[in-house]
Every structure is written in structure tokens, then in C-alpha cells.
Amino acid sequence: MALLKISEPGKSPMPHQFKRAVGIDLGTTNSLVATVPPGKSPHVIVDAQGDALLPSVVHYAEDQINLVGQPALDMSIADPHNTLASFKRWMGRSIDDIQSDDSYDYVRPDAVDGSPDASKASALVAVHTRAGAVTAVEASAEVLKNLAARAESALGGQLQGAVITVPAYFDDAQRQATKDAAMLAGVNVLRLINEPTAAAVAYGLDKADDRYIAVYDLGGGTFDVSILQLSEGVFEVLATGGNAALGGDDFDRAIADWVLAQAAVSAADLGPSAYRQLLQESRAAKQALSEHRAVGLAVAGNGVDWAGELSRQQFEELIDGLVEQTLAGCKVSLADADLVPSDIGDVVMVGGSTRVPRVREKVALLFGQEPKIDVDPDQVVALGAAIQADMLVGNNQERELLLLDVLPLSLGIETMGGLVEKIIHRNTSIPCTRGQEFTTYKDGQTALALHVLQGERERVADCRSLARFELRGIPAMVAGAAHIQVTFDVDANGMLEVSACETNTGVAASIKVQPSYGLAESQITAMLQASHQFARDDLEVRALIEQRIEAESLLDAVQAALQADRHLLDASEVQRIDSAITELAAAAKQDEVVSIKDAIARLGHQTEAFAARRMNQSIKQALQGRHIDAIADPVQDD
Ligand code: ADP
Ligand code: MG
16 A cells, blocks of 8 residues: 655754644534644634634625624524525535535525536535525635634744644545635645544554544534544545434434423414523523533423423433444444454544433444543644644654545546446545456457446446546557556545556546535445345346457457458358357347357357367468467467
């Protein structure tokens, strides 16, 4: 495996040489920025009010001055149509992506195609606001601008760059969208790193002995679990999993629903505004229950008036099913990584919802150990990113680490018969480079159409098309003589470049794949599920297609031979071969692998003598005029 080392130049980080670098956790609910001051430990940078968390919310105001963070969140009830929240969920997503995905029902119904050219496959989701159609990239840029400005005023000058974190499952498109947002915000991206890896770095685990690490991240609206392998200071993401539609917001809703049940009313009775009020109160109650044994709750409005108390134990009963779902996700990822809970050396807790004591308890039970909670679960990702940024700009020469990520889905190339040949398998660590040799199918073929695909299934139709390109100018050769080396190169940010080179001639072509906006996590999950479910069918289909291709090329070869050298056969031989041809052609049209195989064998058998005579003849021709002694053994007369 190709490991790219990141090491910093060996300069002593004198204070005056200190380069301003930050780590940014661009979260679904909240975002943060952190830095490592010279000679100190990392810390988050707070705003003028002393707040570290910036709600990832943007309000497009009438006076065209956009509000970001808490002031924007405060507008979400009064002016919901011009307030964007949770937009990370549709980062790098097209309308097509989200329409085929149930977990996207939180995208506003007025979501539109954000591309100026609606026919483009890469059209991004956007929502209407008074500032026009706004994409997640643009809204994220507002958040990044706000955090960068906060950091620049705290650090007293322009930033050299930022490390921005993304979920480990983010695909090419989502990572690219994140980079685009940074570009829009004028923030130089030193690197994108995975959230779980950043969290492990914040705990200093890169300096620990080799071990497996589970990172359990329960935020506001999402749950992510990642299994990392630490080996000699190098992190590798072995597996990722989770649920893009499960988080602390669901705990809030569970409490709100409980209150409605107690008050014997429905959300409709309450009306949207009072219901939103109730949700906010439920959230406050939930957070208080992390510290207290019971809290008071009240609901009022539209003729409803109820007040009561919720105990921690009642709350735990309300959320136990949800917590169980996260544990099931952990088990899947463990299995994906081929591990059992007792293999895990450390469990790192990330995300505000891991403050819920019940969550900690259940996670401890699953892994048979106390999870790590010392570093603030809200800040841990940003702190790890700051450490990484500090290292990347060369401020820290003692710390050297290697961050490896993982591909969420396999990448491959279309081959004959609409099959996909996987070049890099899912869960492979990145950066990585893998190559495979292909050849031409027809005599005299001078161009090769390369089709790059993503997915686990065997057939092109069941995978996702990422890109197509052509390798032209291959000199005419007989089928199978060209050697085309196809190389897939995935960089540390998860961006794919595919290149193809005919090795005899050096003719080459390549393409950078910036896939038309990508896949939702749930789509990835669906594709993985489908690949398991259909694995047997797929293998059968593959076997059938392969037999058909073999049949076709044998038929082509025999027909060409007959045309050239029919005179080497007598009438009965021609007749036997003809009938074997007819039989094979008919079998190839049916779906029976075995009968195609048999027919191939029979035609092969009928043409054995013919092939030998042809070979003999061509050798005789080649040797014409030379001494008979030069003829080697296999060339005997039959
Ligand atoms: P994200 O990663 O989605 O941006 P965060 O990690 O910031 O989200 O987590 C936000 C969630 O954490 C919210 O649902 C919030 O209510 C919850 N949360 C924050 N503090 C507490 C607490 N003390 N107890 C329980 N939940 C909390
Ligand atoms: Mg988070």
C-alpha cells in the first residue's frame, strides 16, 4: 500500500515564525474553530460573546446583510423561509440524489435546482430565499467566513490556512463541495480530514501504542461511527457506518411527543409556532437531564395548558430504542472491520449528544470499557483539526502523523458485456493507487472507451457512473495485443484521478473525476445492502455474461478461420463445424451458463484438428525456403 507521509519542515517554530493556522469543524448543527498557540495546547476560539459554538445557521436578511450563527437561529421561527439550517445534509447533493432518498425529507419542499444550467448532472440542491436560490456550498461559505474572521481577529492577522473536517463517509462530491465552500469564503484549505481521525488526534492517540479505536459521534441530527486502526502513529479508517437521520434532535422530538401525550393533544392542536417552542423547551430539558435527575416542562398555547415533570429514567425509556439503533450501527461497523468489541482499545466520544449519561452507559456496555469523555465532545473534532493544521504549516516539528482515510464504495471500470471490474475496493485506505492491465477486444481497435464507476454490484447498470473518457491513438494491433495500464489514484482528500496508458507505445490519457454531485450516505448504505442481497444473482449474471463473451469471440475466430482456410477441411468436417457453430450461437442467446459452456467445448473439440492444420500451414509458409531441420517438434504432420 502506498503510504504518503506528511512531515513538516524541520524549522524551529520561533514565535515570530508562527503561522496562523486553524482547525474548523464544519458541523451540521454547530461549527467551531480552534488553534494551537505557540508552545501551548490547542484551544477553541470564542466569539465576542464568549461562545465557542457557532450554530450552522444562515439567515438571508432584507437589508442583504446575512446573519450567521445564533442571530440567524433566532430568526428561524420568525422568518423560516429565509433561514437555512442543517444544510450540511445536502452538501454536494443534486435534486436527483435527494429525490430518491427518504431521509432527505428535511430538505425544504421549495428545494430547487441550484445550477445555472439545469441540464447539468452536477446541479446542486438549492432553496429559495429572498437572496435568490442558495446552495449548501454558499451557506457553508457564510459559516466559514464567520469563523475565519473570528480567528483572524483573535490571532491578529490573516490565516495561512485551515484544516476542515468532514464525515469519514463523505464522498468525492461532498468533499469537493466542502472545498468549494472554503474557496468561496476565501479560506485556504490545508487539508480536509475525517472527523473521527481528528477526534483521535485530539486525544493524543497518535502517540499511543498500536490499537483499534472506535469513534462514536452522536450529534444533533446525525450518528457516525468509525473504526480506526492505529499502527506506529498512523491512523487508518477501517470502517465507517451510522445513520444520517438519527441524533439529538430525535431525543428532543421524543420528549415533545411525550409532553403532547401527557397533555392529550396533537402537534396540530398546538400549531407550528407553539410546537417549535415546545421542541426548544424539550431540548433544554434534555440537556438539563444530563446533569439533573428530573426537570419541569410546560406547554401552552392554542388553548393547551399543561405542566409536569420528566425524570431522567422516563427520558431514558423514551430514547432507549434510538440509542439501541446506534449500538446496532457500531456492531455493523465492527463486523465490517472484522473485529469484535473486545478488540477495541479505546472508544472516543464525539458530539453533544454523548453527554447524555444513558448514551455513555450503553456504549460502555457494548465495548466493555469506559469511553473517553475528558475532551469536550463538542470541541474534540475542532481541536484535533487544529493540531493537524499546526503541523501542516510547520509550526510543530515534533508531531508527525499520517492520516489515512477510507473509500466508502468500490471504484471500477466497465469491461465487455456491461460488467464492472473493481480496481479499488470499498474500505481501502486512502491515499492509494491501484492499477490493472486491460487489453483490446477487437482486431485493429485504436481507441478505448473508459467508463469509471462506483458501487459494489457486478453490472454497470447497478453501479453509479462517475466519468467517461477515451484513450485514442492506440496503433492497430490484433485483439489482445495492446497492454493498457489503467491506474486509479485517490488522493488524501478522497479525490480520484484515473489514467490509462498503452504501455507499448506510451499513448496516454487521464481524467480527474469530480463526480456529478455524489451519493447520500443512505444511498451508499442502500448500494451496500443491494450488493449483499444480490451477491449470488450478480455472480450468476457475471458468469453468464462472461460465457457469452467467450462464445462470441470463439464464434468470431472460427468464422474468420473458415473464411481463410476452408480448403483444409473436407465436406463432413465443414458440416460438423457448422452445426457446432449453430448450436453455440443458439446457446449464447439462452440464459444457461452450463449449456453455453458445453457448446463452447463442443465447437472447440470439432475445430481442434482444423486449428492444428492451420498452424501447421502457417508454419510451413513461414519456413518456406529454409532447411527442413529448422522445423521444431510440435510441427508434425497429422
Ligand atoms: P453536530 O455534530 O450535528 O453539529 P453537535 O455535536 O454540536 O452536533 O451536537 C448537537 C446536539 O448535542 C444537539 O442535539 C444538542 O441538544 C445536544 N447536546 C448538547 N449538549 C447536551 C447535553 N448537555 N446533554 C444532552 N445533549 C446535549
Ligand atoms: Mg459534529
